[in-house]
Amino acid sequence: MNIARMLRQALTVARRDFTATVMTPTFLLFLLSPLLMIGFGLVGSLTASSAAGSGEARQRVVVIAAPKEAAEITTADQALRKLFPTPKARPALHVEGQGYDLAAQARALLDSKQFDATAVLYGSLERPQILRRPSGWSDANYLAQLAEYTLRVQRSGGARALSQPEIVIVTSGQASGGGRSQTAFFATLGIFFLTLMLSGQAVGAMAEERSNKVIEVLAAAVPLESVFFGKLLGAFGSAMLFVCFWGTLFANLPRFLPTSIADGLSDLSVAVGPIFPLLFVVYFTMAYMLQSAVFLGVGSLAGTQREIQMLSLPITIFQFAMFGLASYAAGNPGTWIALAAEIFPFSSPLAMAAHAANSPALWPHALALAWQALWVAITVTVAARLFRRGVLNSGSPKRSKRRAERRTIDTAVS
Template sequence: MSRFRHMIRQTLTVARRDFIATVFTPTFLIFLLAPIIMMSFGMIGGLGAASVAGNSIDKERIIAVVPADEGRALLAADARLRPVFRRGDAPPRLFIEPPAADPAAQARALFDRKDIEASAVLRGPLASPTILYGNREESRADYLARLAEESLRDARVPTTLSVATKQPVHRVVATASGHGQAAFFTVFGIFFLTLLLAGQAVGTMAEERSNKVIEVLAAAVPLESVFLGKLIGMFGVAILFVGFWATIVTNVGALLPAGMARGLADIGPAVGMPAFPLLFFAYFTMSYMLQGAVFLSVGAQASTPREIQLLSLPITIFQVAMFGWAQAAAANPDSWIARGAEIFPFSSPLAMGARAANKPELWPHLLAIGWQLLWVAITIWIGAWLFRRGVLQSGGPKLFRGRSGKVPEAAANIPH
């Protein structure tokens, strides 16, 4: 056999070995189907966001505080004008409210109701109505003014055309759809930060395993303490990262134009301030601890970069699944989907963060944080047990003790 043919044969042998080592593994099927799985979860997330937007559209409405006969005229004009709009551009549904003793206070109070979201309210005579409108909703006020004018035309009133007075209303509390948007951003924020920061645990644990450092540490202290200590140390790095970017975003937010800042005022959490930032931080902590404990366990099992990649992929896909589930919970806060996401430990931090944005009650969060802490402890214990059984090949923490019960010299020299 010539030297060239021998080199070709060796090359193909190495290629066959690597191909078989990669393909003939259970996780390769997940890797092969990853694009379909990721697109499916992306679709779930998109449907969740669309559901949030759809819920806000269902609650939005324009209202006329007028007597019944004028209300019928406005509804007739609305039925005639509405078909000219494309489906996505049509104004919200028109509702008629009979005037009370103080129509001005009644119209203003409609913007503070929780069961609806008034974008524009008309009151007063149709010839000279006063129209209140919310942030960035002037087009709704224009439509109501047009309806008043068309109503006068239909009645052939021998007066001048309608002249409306338009007044913006700045809400002091977030709207119902604003709660939904806050829930969506909360889920996305916790998911993004956890996905970005928790993955560092895999490489750290695998590196120390390859350097035999983890075996020495495990001989000196309980393995559960090693896992928890590493998790807390890496969480400190995550806090530094979050604090740095939070400072930048806060300062940039102060430079926003006044109109944009007023528009963002409609978005806000139901639990209010300062409870929401504290809950967001608590749920980010729980999410990081849960996912970080899983990544630590994976890193402890992996001995090569290839194994790290193959084992990390299913976890990442699982994280995306939890994100999609929590988005669906944020869009439907009173559904069984939301209850399931709030109870399942790995989706619970995301779903409970969304609940803080959607609902004002605080007591469920105390139960949820306690439940999540329990699962952090369980996940760390399982990871340590798997490492002890599968990697150290030990039935317990006495792996590094000889028959005499003495600790190896390398472990004994570690300062306490």
Template sequence: MSSPRIGNTRRLIRQTMTIARRDFIATVFTPTFLIFLFAPLIMGSFGAIGGLGAMSVAQGSESKNRIIAIAAPDQGMVITDLDQRLRRIFRTSERPPELMVETPSTDPAAQARALFETKEFDAKAVLYGPLDKPVILYGADGPRSADYLAQLAEDTLRAARSGGTAPLSTPTKTAMVRARASLGGQNQAAFFTVFGIFFLTLLLAGQAVGTMAEERSNKVIEVLAAAVPLESVFLGKLLGMFGVAILFVAFWGTLVSQISAIAPGLAGAIQEIGPAVGMPVYVILFFAYFTMAYMLLGAVFLSVGAQASTMREIQMLSLPITIVQVAMFGLAATAASRPGTPLATFAEIFPLSSPFAMAARAANQPEIWPHIAALLWQALWVAIVITIGARAFRRGVLQSGSGKMNLKAMFRRG
């Protein structure tokens, strides 16, 4: 026969899971959940539209930029040939403006200055004079274009002395595929890890505030508190919202895992970005640290929701928490770029930044044992935060008015 304590524990677990199932179903099985589920896609679409608009404006203005070389026809042909060859080493976004070659007039200096006043294009830099001592004029944003024209003049003279612009060497280029991610790729993976956990926790844990305030305002929370212990209500709501978070992460994680099939070009670009501990272990650690970060922040937000009864109060109380989270993101992101430093060690130990910093450590350092200690340390703080949150939750519900007598009666029954 089971002892009364075991029976009470089972009843508390059953009540907690009932509250969790209720909140999970009430959140997921609604039309608005689809909007929430596709919120990253909606936000990304708006960002892409804005980015495309800004890009089209920038490209429209850049297409009118020119660099001009005033040179004799024979030199102009060499300059044009060398320009086409040099442009291959630049990325598309970093290439110099389009080159124009002008035949010199009787006054090249006046001709060069006049090119800055034309309405047909925007001259960034103009070269004239003998190539061994060229004169280069440039505008406010043309220093790099001036350097490029100077290099063209230098290479033109070298080509004349070597007998032409024909290549003097024939390189053999072989693409290499790394067996593991590069150091730069690991650092990038660390930053993406910190940003991913920060974004997910801030987006998903914030739901708890509105849910709690809504149920407190319509007295539903008092009915729940009269039926089950407040600790079960608190933990049940936290687990229910965490279930919603898992569904959200699983949906988008599945899409991201298929990126090689959806966008092969993008998959090739991120081929060298990867975690130092290996992808299977990284996925497990990412989920574990996301769980710790969510429980920490979710408990705090749920406690805030229990204290607030209006949206204005929620905003006032949530703002300091959000500011602290942004500060923790900045600390962890800085630590991710400086692994092994005292700053990184502090970020890995400090409870609020530890999930972010340790997840980044999984990306840029291969050791496994520190994660075991870190997860135990974070689990301790999750228990502390949940305990404090449950007490704050109790005070918040007890202050709601009509629930006082029911709660006292419930505790006498317990």
């Protein structure tokens, strides 16, 4: 009966906190904050790519050749560029006619005002001479291969294609190991980002309610354990609303992406199959409960915003350390470090989400969830006691009543 009553009281506090958090214009801004982050990231990347592209557009690799070889070199360059992800992976080719002093001409081309030459090739194709800038190592190697390929084309009788390949795009079949590793890393990153972004909400609400004495009113009305669990559930409810909103958007994102990007996303795969989204949500829940309980417990001991910031910093550093450990586990499944990341309670949700992408076995998840649930219970219990200690030390009515009774007893004894 007492448990049912405490649960009702906790749900009442949770509903209060959830409504106070969600039904505000600030939460709408918070819900759309990733759009602002994405927008700033796009603006920054476009600015950087524009600055880099303006410099790369002036770059050239130069070949000094006789007119009879110029066409063959240009054809060979077009064939070699098909091996790169994009034709612009290497600077554009500029073929220059031969002068009297080839070495002096090559050095003059490196100092040309018309373009930025990164490497210049001159001399015969059998013994080519290449001058390059300090940063033009790869471009010099490209010119060396260009000379080799052109010479082979000349000696084989021309650049006419001898084969006609038929390329078929396969969009289904067995998942690749690389696709699983990428999904494992993105799952780890997703849980880390969400917990880092959402678990700190409860601390700010805690500091605000301690400053305006609301927490003391709640502590006088219901048991402190109910207040703690209610705040934890309320924060989790707003976090799940955030996750459901953005999860729905990302699930439909491939429909609006260009075909090339959507095809790249199709390479991502998971080993456990359709159950992976459910495991992701469950592991996010475990990670969120662990982190939020720690934040609530520690935040209840802080009296000012400065103290909260000082206490939040080591917790955030610890979160980054857990992310690094789980990221290594995502890329190196089966190693002892991956096993340690899956066992350690605070990195286990992230590492096991990666494990779900890399391994099809389901029984490890049953053990991991039981293990994590145990540590969630331990963490919540310890945090609840810290919460009680912090609230009582802040001068709650119960604490004041005890002090008054103690002063009365001391006066009567004296």
